[in-house]
Amino acid sequence: MNNQLQSNKKMVREFYHLSLNLRKPEEAVAKYLGPYYRQHNPGAGDGPEAFIGFVKGFTAAFPGLSFDFKRIIAEGDLVAVHSHLVRQPGDRGVAVMDIFRVEKGKIVEHWDVLQEIPESAANTNTMF
Amino acid sequence: MNNQLQSNKKMVREFYHLSLNLRKPEEAVAKYLGPYYRQHNPGAGDGPEAFIGFVKGFTAAFPGLSFDFKRIIAEGDLVAVHSHLVRQPGDRGVAVMDIFRVEKGKIVEHWDVLQEIPESAANTNTMF
Numbered sequence: 001m002n003n004q005l006q007s008n009k010k011m012v013r014e015f016y017h018l019s020l021n022l023r024k025p026e027e028a029v030a031k032y033l034g035p036y037y038r039q040h041n042p043g044a045g046d047g048p049e050a051f052i053g054f055v056k057g058f059t060a061a062f063p064g065l066s067f068d069f070k071r072i073i074a075e076g077d078l079v080a081v082h083s084h085l086v087r088q089p090g091d092r093g094v095a096v097m098d099i100f101r102v103e104k105g106k107i108v109e110h111w112d113v114l115q116e117i118p119e120s121a122a123n124t125n126t127m128f
Numbered sequence: 129m130n131n132q133l134q135s136n137k138k139m140v141r142e143f144y145h146l147s148l149n150l151r152k153p154e155e156a157v158a159k160y161l162g163p164y165y166r167q168h169n170p171g172a173g174d175g176p177e178a179f180i181g182f183v184k185g186f187t188a189a190f191p192g193l194s195f196d197f198k199r200i201i202a203e204g205d206l207v208a209v210h211s212h213l214v215r216q217p218g219d220r221g222v223a224v225m226d227i228f229r230v231e232k233g234k235i236v237e238h239w240d241v242l243q244e245i246p247e248s249a250a251n252t253n254t255m256f
Contacts, residue, residue: 121170
């Protein structure tokens with residue numbers, strides 16, 4: 001058990017849980033973001049202010065939104081997270097994978113990929 | 129440097145490179161898949177035969193397809209891969225994250241999320 005990896009995983013979970021489930025993106029940014037935030041999600045700009053604005057817009061549009069972590073994988077300075085985003089109760093939701101890069105104990109870079117969960121599937125395993 | 133993680137990452141890269149770039153899914157399955165293959169991609173069924181059929185259909189539909197690995201993260205029995213799938217030269221392509229689970233040195237389970245790369249973005253970092 002590598003303590004640094006455990007600490008990185010805990011930080012990433014708390015960053016998203018605080019931002020998305022508890023709707024406190026300012027607090028999440030203040031606690032966990034580094035001196036810069038390089039954003040690869042095409043819908044958001046670089047930096048902490050853009051992240052806060054993005055989350056506020058998203059949670060305002062979907063007041064019933066919830067974000068559920070399914071698995072998390074850390075190696076070196078990277079943390080990958082597989083999650084289920086539900087915008088409103090009853091919605092099939094969106095499968096999400098995020099990768100975060102950590103520098104000096106803070107989150108400084110982010111990539112993600114999102115896919116709507118289809119109504120039917122060729123297997124019975126779910127996307128998670 | 130954990131040798132098992134390095135070996136898992138090498139196997140996953142070779143499995144997809146052989147299947148998608150070299151169009152040899154039967155050889156990839158014979159070398160790298162375990163006694164079962166639990167599939168979470170909603171477009172494919174469980175098992176090696178479904179994987180081979182899925183790859184053959186996909187590469188037949190897109191003869192110029194290429195799959196480019198961007199980063200890979202391994203911990204425990206899981207390997208996460210972030211890649212750029214281009215269906216035909218000149219296509220902006222698709223951002224892909226895959227997670228594979230390894231059991232007794234073979235790949236036995238797979239999750240993925242795919243997203244079309246949009247024409248424009250709110251940052252200049254690309255999705256990779």
